[in-house]
Amino acid sequence: MRLTSLHLREIRMPLVEPFRISSGVQTLRRILLVAATDEEGRTGWGECTAGEEPNYSSETIDTAWLAIREWVAPRVLGLEIGGPLSIHPLLEHNFRGHSMAKAAVEVALWDLEAQRRGMSLAALVGAGRGGVRQEIEVGISLGIQASPRALAEKAAACLARGYRKIKIKIGPGEDLDYVAAVREALGPGAPLMADANNAYGRADFDRLAALDQFDLLMIEQPLAWDDLLRHAELQKRLKTPVCLDESITSLERAEDMVALDAGRIVNIKVGRVGGIASALSIHDFCRSRGVPVWCGGMLESGIGRAVNVALASLPGFTIPGDISPSERYWERDVVTPEWKMDGHGRIRVPEAPGLGVAVDLDRIEDLTARAEVL
Ligand code: OSB
Numbered sequence: 001m002r003l004t005s006l007h008l009r010e011i012r013m014p015l016v017e018p019f020r021i022s023s024g025v026q027t028l029r030r031i032l033l034v035a036a037t038d039e040e041g042r043t044g045w046g047e048c049t050a051g052e053e054p055n056y057s058s059e060t061i062d063t064a065w066l067a068i069r070e071w072v073a074p075r076v077l078g079l080e081i082g083g084p085l086s087i088h089p090l091l092e093h094n095f096r097g098h099s100m101a102k103a104a105v106e107v108a109l110w111d112l113e114a115q116r117r118g119m120s121l122a123a124l125v126g127a128g129r130g131g132v133r134q135e136i137e138v139g140i141s142l143g144i145q146a147s148p149r150a151l152a153e154k155a156a157a158c159l160a161r162g163y164r165k166i167k168i169k170i171g172p173g174e175d176l177d178y179v180a181a182v183r184e185a186l187g188p189g190a191p192l193m194a195d196a197n198n199a200y201g202r203a204d205f206d207r208l209a210a211l212d213q214f215d216l217l218m219i220e221q222p223l224a225w226d227d228l229l230r231h232a233e234l235q236k237r238l239k240t241p242v243c244l245d246e247s248i249t250s251l252e253r254a255e256d257m258v259a260l261d262a263g264r265i266v267n268i269k270v271g272r273v274g275g276i277a278s279a280l281s282i283h284d285f286c287r288s289r290g291v292p293v294w295c296g297g298m299l300e301s302g303i304g305r306a307v308n309v310a311l312a313s314l315p316g317f318t319i320p321g322d323i324s325p326s327e328r329y330w331e332r333d334v335v336t337p338e339w340k341m342d343g344h345g346r347i348r349v350p351e352a353p354g355l356g357v358a359v360d361l362d363r364i365e366d367l368t369a370r371a372e373v374l
């Protein structure tokens with residue numbers, strides 16, 4: 001396949017409710033979308049998961065825009081590309097970082113390849129991996145609320161609505177009381193976990209060990225993103241499995257996690273690891289080592305969500321993902337049909353070619369704040 005152009009767009013989408021995590025609050029998403037056109041006139045879509053601020057990773061929508069224009073686009077435009085697996089090495093050679101920028105373009109090429117072959121993205125990524133699920137089980141990630149009680153009420157409503165996993169955000173001073181209230185509201189055995197987004201350090205190990213009493217499925221990314229050694233020290237002290245999110249930026253970091261026992265579960269996000277090929281390699285490695293993985297989320301629009309749904313249909317994704325239905329995030333999504341969850345916390349994996357949902361161009365046009373054609 002040969003790419004003839006890349007269209008970059010920034011769309012602005014207000015969240016239906018603010019999302020607060022230990023490193024910041026979000027009310028409006030500024031989302032970079034990439035539309036890649038091939039010689040035959042098809043269009044493939046990719047969503048960049050970089051945030052507005054460099055608080056989750058060092059990338060932002062603005063650095064990603066620059067990186068795609070200056071360094072990613074020149075490496076892929078006009079080139080004869082064998083297939084989507086060849087993009088990752090092409091973008092890694094002497095090109096450090098900018099994983100979310102790389103992934104946005106790589107994903108658009110996977111969509112194009114799936115369309116070219118008349119297959120769904122789920123079927124394409126599932127080929128040779130033992131088939132795909134027709135529906136996936138999903139959870140919800142709840143931001144920090146004004147009080148433990150407010151969070152507990154929200155969490156209980158989500159469990160009743162059918163969500164298969166409740167994840168709550170924690171940080172120093174907003175942890176033990178919050179987790180205790182939610183555990184009390186949900187009852188013993190309900191699938192509950194906490195995500196700290198790097199908020200703790202070595203001085204907090206006792207506090208983190210106190211979370212063991214709440215029987216959490218896992219504690220996600222308690223320590224700094226680039227600190228596998230201290231995560232290994234912490235894991236020794238905890239009964240609860242540590243799950244790594246920010247730390248797992250490549251297959252090699254997943255291998256390091258296992259070698260060091262720095263965590264026992266991996267949250268896979270396509271943007272953070274630099275694309276679908278990298279996500280698949282992490283999935284395959286973890287599956288071979290018996291390490292459970294699940295699909296994380298970055299408050300994506302319906303386009304990025306399509307990729308998460310496809311990925312989560314793979315056999316190694318044995319824990320419900322942070323893949324909630326469109327209505328949890330947006331008044332109206334940018335795809336049709338919107339992503340819907342049934343009363344048992346399941347989302348159907350589409351079978352139509354490519355992303356499997358139609359991109360609503362009129363809606364996107366309405367939300368567009370800037371655009372550039374490369
Ligand atoms: O740490 O998993 C995270 C959102 C933005 C940045 C980081 C994270 C998250 C979430 C949201 O938890 C998950 C979702 O998209 O619903």
Ligand code: MG
Pocket residue numbers: 195197220221245246267296
């Ligand atoms: Mg996380």
